[in-house]
Amino acid sequence: MAHNRGSDTEIDPNTRLYNPYQDLNIQVPITNLYKLPTSPEFLFSEEALHQRRSWGENLTFYTGSAYLGGSASGAAFGLFSALRNFEQGDTLKLKINRILNSSGHTGRSWGNKIGIVGLIYAGMESGIVAATDRDDVWSSVAAGLATGAVCRAARGVRSAAVAGALGGLAAGTVVAGKQVFKRYVPI
Secondary structure, eight states: OOOSSSSSTTTTEEEEEEEGGGGGOOOOOGGGGGEEEESSSOOSSSHOOOOOHHHHHHHHHHHHHHHHHHHHHHHHHHHHHHTTTOTTOHHHHHHHHHHHHHHHHHHHHHHHHHHHHHHHHHHHHHHOOOOOOOOOOHHHHHHHHHHHHHHHHGHHHHHHHHHHHHHHHHHHHHHHHHHHHHHSSSS
């Protein structure tokens, strides 16, 4: 339950006044200003202790990033495939049509396939972090291993084991690269 610690005229150091009309150079009474928090808000105080994204944010980020990356690389592959398949008598209009069709089809296909891998990875990582209550490199490696194994499970145990090892290696490489990037590239 929310507690009112005083009147609205008291200044709280954790809030700032927001004036939506400040750029319009209009004089607005102080009662029309909104108090916005300066720090993140959490439903439970335990959530404030963890500095990580929620499972929903992870799901959105990993799935969206994987889909975008897969679509872009698929479109590039489709472009080169269309350029390779040009014929001698093709007009400019036909060449453009071939490029757009090939890039669009391959980009969509790759984006969907890699987006599903990102979705599975996000679910695995969120599950592992929830089970172990640790968000570290090993959680990401285990999620990559599990994702690779799940994606290739229908092809047999050996294929699942190889894909799991490659997934764990890829996740470990990405996380290690991120740490190196944070350390040596000033942003």
